[in-house]
Amino acid sequence: MERTVIRALGLMIVVFSLAYVMPVITALIYADLPLLRDFLVAMGWTVIIGGVLWLSTRHYKGELSIRQGYLLVAAMWTAMPAVATLPLLMALPNLSFTDAYFETMSGLSTTGATVLTGLDHLPPAINIWRHELNWLGGMGIIVLAVAVMPLLGIGGRQLFKAETPGPMKETKLAPRITETARNLWLVYLVITLACIASLKLVGMNWLDAICHAFAAMGLGAFSTHDASIGYFNSPAIEAVLMVFMLLAAMNFATHFLVWRKKSLMPYRLDVEGLSTLGLVLSSCAGIAVFLWWKGSYPNFWTALRYASFNVISMATDCGLNNADFNRWPIFAPLWLLFLGCITASSGSTGGGIKMIRTLVLFKQAGREFIRLLHPSAVNPLKIGGQVIPNNVVFSVLGFIFLYFMSVAVLTFTLLISGLDFVSAFSAVIACINNAGPGLGAVGPASNYQGLTDFQTWICALSMLIGRLEIFTVLILFTPHFWRS
Numbered sequence: 001m002e003r004t005v006i007r008a009l010g011l012m013i014v015v016f017s018l019a020y021v022m023p024v025i026t027a028l029i030y031a032d033l034p035l036l037r038d039f040l041v042a043m044g045w046t047v048i049i050g051g052v053l054w055l056s057t058r059h060y061k062g063e064l065s066i067r068q069g070y071l072l073v074a075a076m077w078t079a080m081p082a083v084a085t086l087p088l089l090m091a092l093p094n095l096s097f098t099d100a101y102f103e104t105m106s107g108l109s110t111t112g113a114t115v116l117t118g119l120d121h122l123p124p125a126i127n128i129w130r131h132e133l134n135w136l137g138g139m140g141i142i143v144l145a146v147a148v149m150p151l152l153g154i155g156g157r158q159l160f161k162a163e164t165p166g167p168m169k170e171t172k173l174a175p176r177i178t179e180t181a182r183n184l185w186l187v188y189l190v191i192t193l194a195c196i197a198s199l200k201l202v203g204m205n206w207l208d209a210i211c212h213a214f215a216a217m218g219l220g221a222f223s224t225h226d227a228s229i230g231y232f233n234s235p236a237i238e239a240v241l242m243v244f245m246l247l248a249a250m251n252f253a254t255h256f257l258v259w260r261k262k263s264l265m266p267y268r269l270d271v272e273g274l275s276t277l278g279l280v281l282s283s284c285a286g287i288a289v290f291l292w293w294k295g296s297y298p299n300f301w302t303a304l305r306y307a308s309f310n311v312i313s314m315a316t317d318c319g320l321n322n323a324d325f326n327r328w329p330i331f332a333p334l335w336l337l338f339l340g341c342i343t344a345s346s347g348s349t350g351g352g353i354k355m356i357r358t359l360v361l362f363k364q365a366g367r368e369f370i371r372l373l374h375p376s377a378v379n380p381l382k383i384g385g386q387v388i389p390n391n392v393v394f395s396v397l398g399f400i401f402l403y404f405m406s407v408a409v410l411t412f413t414l415l416i417s418g419l420d421f422v423s424a425f426s427a428v429i430a431c432i433n434n435a436g437p438g439l440g441a442v443g444p445a446s447n448y449q450g451l452t453d454f455q456t457w458i459c460a461l462s463m464l465i466g467r468l469e470i471f472t473v474l475i476l477f478t479p480h481f482w483r484s
Contacts, residue, residue, distance in 0.1 A: 003060040005071045010053025012076060013083060017046040022132050023087065027125040035091055035125045042086035049083060067481065073472055077464055081105040084133060091126055092116075098453045105460045107133030109467035110349055112221025112319045112436035113459070115449045119226050124207055127224045131214040137467070138218030138349035139188050139252070187256045192217045195244040202236040212320070216244045219349045221319025221436030228444065229309070229322040238309045238322055249276060249316035251347035271384035272345045272355045279343060279355075280315045284308040287332050294329045307332075315339035317350040319436020326443030333439055337426060340435040351434030351466050353403060359383050360396045402470045407432060410462050417455050427451075431462035 020043040027036035084107070085100035092100075099115045106113045107130055114130075116122070195213035200206060208224055215222045225231035229238060247255070250273045257266040267273060288300060288307035297303040306323045313320045314336035325333045342358040344350025363381045370379050381388045407428055414424035419441070426438030427448070437444040442451075448459060465473050475481050 003057040007057035013050030023125040023129040026128045038090040108137035109463040110137045110218045110220040111434040131211040134218040134220035135214035198240045219318040251345045315343040317435040321444040324445040340433045432466035
């Protein structure tokens, strides 16, 4: 790895040590002295690790190239979960490094899949740490670091482009990349605070409100209870979470423009966001009718309550649940997994293919029909009145191919390891979409604890590939990338 990348990685690990402040404060509030010591030790080791990397390469400065940007992104999202395992390994002595790494990768990638049981009895500082990872990963640790990188003497534009998905790369909210990153984080923070306050008002205690607000805004499925949101059995709590999960699944650049212009017009002009809302809300009604028709619930309104929460949660790739949808007639849970592949907007904290790519594919299919009937017709692809260049269309087609090939290869790998098909396929779909629970052995009523170490690492790899949108990871394995 190039020394400029190592230097940047070291500095960012040192910055990441600040994340331990929140669990340290939590341990102080709950007078948990052993955990306070563990988190302070973990903070110290994080500073030491990052400091050594930085000091050994401190003379290598300069703007990151595109290739170095991709290297740093991959290094960060691989190394950061490893560093974040330190307090878990010290506080939970029976937890292996494999399981601890899976848990922290799940948090930072906003997948929310867990290998832990007895969540109701976990120390508050540990639950805060897990959910803080969810929240930090939501907008991206890299984007957070971009906002402070000029202070560290490192340019951040290439890093920002390597980490940020879809059209968000070209959305300029401010003339400087660091100001753009700060604007996005400001919006993210304000909406998160609103979510915390709302959850507290509808009956959660402060710990649960903070943790579940972090999970909802990061679109990660971590919870403080084994039964997830079903523990509360509260329609009001479910309604609040549904609203904020939908907000988190929309482009944060749109939220910022609404705030800056003091107008809802940017929402009306956001074709991607409107498509997301239309598909999700119509699916809520459709699944509710289906479950009522199949007799899964005694009346339509009960079916609508459980269908709406779980459809919104899985479609946005959040993964919180208030029912074991693994027990629903098979069409419903499979539709939920399908929605998780395509629904979240670019520039959101969700995963999957993203709605903008879905719209491009849909429009391109229509262009092909027209081309077959009228070979000489000029028919540019337009979304929201804007022409999409052919090179973007080709990029989307390449991404979709790699997405489905990744799903196939990872699923076959889990099948070879001995996992049944439903569990293997749904685990890969849930992890690569950063959605959390799957079906079968990894359904919402269970977790990923029963997987072997090999299967656990495959799922962790799936999370990484999904969080960095495939190209960023797979490009490292191409010969062209390493040629000078």
